[in-house]
Amino acid sequence: MLAANTALSLKKRLLHPAVKPLLFLLCLLPVVWLIYRVASNGAGANPQEYLIRATGDWTLRFICIVLAVTPLRTITNTPQLARFRRMLGLFVYFYVVVHLLSYSWFDMGFDVPDIAKDIAKRPFILVGFSAFMLLTPLAATSFNAAIKALGVKRWQLLHKLVYVVSGLGLLHFFWMRAGKNNFAEVFVYAAIIALLLAWRVQQFLKKKKLQPIKNGGQSLSN
Numbered sequence: 001m002l003a004a005n006t007a008l009s010l011k012k013r014l015l016h017p018a019v020k021p022l023l024f025l026l027c028l029l030p031v032v033w034l035i036y037r038v039a040s041n042g043a044g045a046n047p048q049e050y051l052i053r054a055t056g057d058w059t060l061r062f063i064c065i066v067l068a069v070t071p072l073r074t075i076t077n078t079p080q081l082a083r084f085r086r087m088l089g090l091f092v093y094f095y096v097v098v099h100l101l102s103y104s105w106f107d108m109g110f111d112v113p114d115i116a117k118d119i120a121k122r123p124f125i126l127v128g129f130s131a132f133m134l135l136t137p138l139a140a141t142s143f144n145a146a147i148k149a150l151g152v153k154r155w156q157l158l159h160k161l162v163y164v165v166s167g168l169g170l171l172h173f174f175w176m177r178a179g180k181n182n183f184a185e186v187f188v189y190a191a192i193i194a195l196l197l198a199w200r201v202q203q204f205l206k207k208k209k210l211q212p213i214k215n216g217g218q219s220l221s222n
Helices: 001-016 020-040 045-073 079-107 112-120 123-140 143-148 153-160 161-178 184-221
Strands: none
Touching: 001 045, 001 079, 020 045, 020 161, 045 079, 045 184, 079 123, 112 123, 123 153, 123 161, 143 153, 153 161, 161 184
16 A cells, blocks of 8 residues: 555655756756766876767667656556656667767867768768668657658657667667777677667567457447
């Protein structure tokens, strides 16, 4: 009884108007912390590389958080969590933009021809840039007006690209770490993403299995 009351109280609190602004500030904390580290000389001997790598890491972390929303909402029976998914998705785009700008500025000096050559020359940069390009239409259509313009089914189909993006982001991270033969974090992210995608596959197969039963029930009742 106490657990049920606690769960109900938590669900009500998630609907409080202050929760979204609080979440927004929490999502900004990583970039504020990174800027502070760089400004206070706490980012090591190469702060530019630190900023590029760290913003990439946070992009991947936010992808994992976004992918975790639906399983967490379903398993805990907390539909209120869905109201935060759009904001979290936009923060994925925010961090990938900061990551791209950091690379373009610190590594390439905003030299567009050199950036284009680097993307074509280095596969892991090409993969990362491809993920950014796929995320762009998702961020651009993360609004009610876009859902109405596209229609719900086409909008949902478009936003399934997040699964492709998660794979590309993971591959980009793998190739980047391959240079130093350091795969520990890669395996952690791979395990998290694999688990979250496996849950979706399991749910899809479960629905497909139940579909004939429902259809059969409808035909009998008719």
